[in-house]
Amino acid sequence: xxxxxxxxxxxxxxxxxxxxxxxxxxxxxxxxxxxxxxxxxxxxxxxxxxxxxxxxxxxxxxxxxxxxxxxxxxxxxxxxxxxxxxxxxxxxxxxxxxxxxxxxxxxxxxxxxxxxxxxxxxxxxxxxxxxxxxxxxxxxxxxxxxxxxxxxxxxxxxxxx
Amino acid sequence: xxxxxxxxxxxxxxxxxxxxxxxxxxxxxxxxxxxxxxxxxxxxxxxxxxxxxxxxxxxxxxxxxxxxxxxxxxxxxxxxxxxxxxxxxxxxxxxxxxxxxxxxxxxxxxxxxxxxxxxxxxxxxxxxxxxxxxxxxxxxxxxxxxxxxxxxxxxxxxxxxxxxxxxxxxxxxxxxxxxxxxxxxxxxxxxxxxxxxxxxxxxxxxxxxxxxxxxxxxxxxxxxxxxxxxxxxxxxxxxxxxxxxxxxxxxxxxxxxxxxxxxxxxxxxxxxxxxxxxxxxxxxxxxxxxxxxxxxxxxxxxxxxxxxxxxxxxxxxxxxxxxxxxxxxxxxxxxxxxxxxxxxxxxxxxxxxxxxxxxxxxxxxxxxxxxxxxxxxxxx
Numbered sequence: 119x120x121x122x123x124x125x126x127x128x129x130x131x132x133x134x135x136x137x138x139x140x141x142x143x144x145x146x147x148x149x150x151x152x153x154x155x156x157x158x159x160x161x162x163x164x165x166x167x168x169x170x171x172x173x174x175x176x177x178x179x180x181x182x183x184x185x186x187x188x189x190x191x192x193x194x195x196x197x198x199x200x201x202x203x204x205x206x207x208x209x210x211x212x213x214x215x216x217x218x219x220x221x222x223x224x225x226x227x228x229x230x231x232x233x234x235x236x237x238x239x240x241x242x243x244x245x246x247x248x249x250x251x252x253x254x255x256x257x258x259x260x261x262x263x264x265x266x267x268x269x270x271x272x273x274x275x276x277x278x279x
Numbered sequence: 280x281x282x283x284x285x286x287x288x289x290x291x292x293x294x295x296x297x298x299x300x301x302x303x304x305x306x307x308x309x310x311x312x313x314x315x316x317x318x319x320x321x322x323x324x325x326x327x328x329x330x331x332x333x334x335x336x337x338x339x340x341x342x343x344x345x346x347x348x349x350x351x352x353x354x355x356x357x358x359x360x361x362x363x364x365x366x367x368x369x370x371x372x373x374x375x376x377x378x379x380x381x382x383x384x385x386x387x388x389x390x391x392x393x394x395x396x397x398x399x400x401x402x403x404x405x406x407x408x409x410x411x412x413x414x415x416x417x418x419x420x421x422x423x424x425x426x427x428x429x430x431x432x433x434x435x436x437x438x439x440x441x442x443x444x445x446x447x448x449x450x451x452x453x454x455x456x457x458x459x460x461x462x463x464x465x466x467x468x469x470x471x472x473x474x475x476x477x478x479x480x481x482x483x484x485x486x487x488x489x490x491x492x493x494x495x496x497x498x499x500x501x502x503x504x505x506x507x508x509x510x511x512x513x514x515x516x517x518x519x520x521x522x523x524x525x526x527x528x529x530x531x532x533x534x535x536x537x538x539x540x541x542x543x544x545x546x547x548x549x550x551x552x553x554x555x556x557x558x559x560x561x562x563x564x565x566x567x568x569x570x571x572x573x574x575x576x577x578x579x580x581x582x583x584x585x586x587x588x589x590x591x592x593x594x595x596x597x598x599x600x601x602x603x604x605x606x607x608x609x610x611x612x613x614x615x616x617x618x619x620x621x622x623x624x625x626x627x628x629x630x631x632x633x634x635x636x637x638x639x640x641x642x643x644x645x646x647x648x649x650x651x652x653x654x655x656x657x658x659x
Contacts, residue, residue: 132452132456134456134459134460134481134485135452135455135456138459138463141463188448190611190612190613191601191612191613217448217451217452218448220441220444238455240455240458241458241459241462242459242462242463242466243462243466245459
């Protein structure tokens, strides 16, 4: 099974870990280039299409974000909370893929609307198995939401009832 | 013992009692008549205000004027005479002394009255109350101290918990990287020679990073545990030593260093202070925008018994909301590829300064450089 037009955005500050995740995703059939951001700022830039990321042919909107919580500056939890407040982006499925964190962070991530929570496995083979399952479920079975690329005006300005 | 001797002894007893004793007589047929005093011992005579005590028709209200309400006293006496029993009439204050009065029935028309001086009891009671209050206060202080200590210990425990958590996280990251790279290299024949080489380089990098982290952790642990004897230390010497070490560790990186002359002598520990200043300097020349030559300025400022040593850089600065976070161990504001590091350096500095009994802080604006300061006690 291979997945085309399925851009995944990997947000991980550890370049080695990001590399493993990308490699594993490629191995389990993700043909669309896996995109990556090394920290919260870059991820926000990518998602909001700022600067070089305006070019949506090279940097397409992702259908899924894999998020490591251990990020410098803006934390993973901070990025998640930002994301869920963006009218155009808030529905983007987010799978937290992180090194072990305190339970409070785990719960906080769910409260802020992460769609799944995974701990990075120790071995590459385990990572392959995990990515196989993840891809089958999130790119295969799961029905993706519509992302409002150009948010309706009323959503942009915010409405009050 | 014959009656006569007994009589004599009773009388002696009555006469020599320290308590004031009086025998009152009631006219039972006339309930409105006030009781008369028919007998008093010398102690009672001393208290008696009636100038003409003649044992016959002296009214109790004349002998002890104002000691009690006459009507209620009379009623009490009549009731006791009729029904028996005894009654405490409470305390009376006379000439700064306190008395307790008790009356009781003797016959159906005689009442005994005992007036005892209770000033000493009162003083003792007050003393006891005082002591109890003191005890309670001390117990409260002890409770507070225990609570404070418990809170401190809880804080330390939490710190240790998060320390262990962070250590295991940051130490495991390179191990996992090495393991995974090795796994990919072993399992996979699809790799090109260049890829294999790149993986091996990354394994080496991870091992080096781990070594640096362990060294930093050891330095942190040394600073936390080492016996520190505070002594006068010349800041001139400290900054000179740190500058020398900086030159060795900077690895040929260009920077400029401006050190004020005549730095004072402070209370501290020489090697710990050199480490502190070196870490601040290393930090200062590290966090600069690409292409900018780092410029470090070092000077002091003396206020009363304290001295502040400033280390100012022309670096990228730190936004206010991160200024507290940077002193935490393993806290890193920047990604590895822009400014590599272990996140231990400033934690060492803060720990060391606290151990020297000093304070640390910074003034910084994003994009405008940072000015770190440490404050230590001046040597006399």
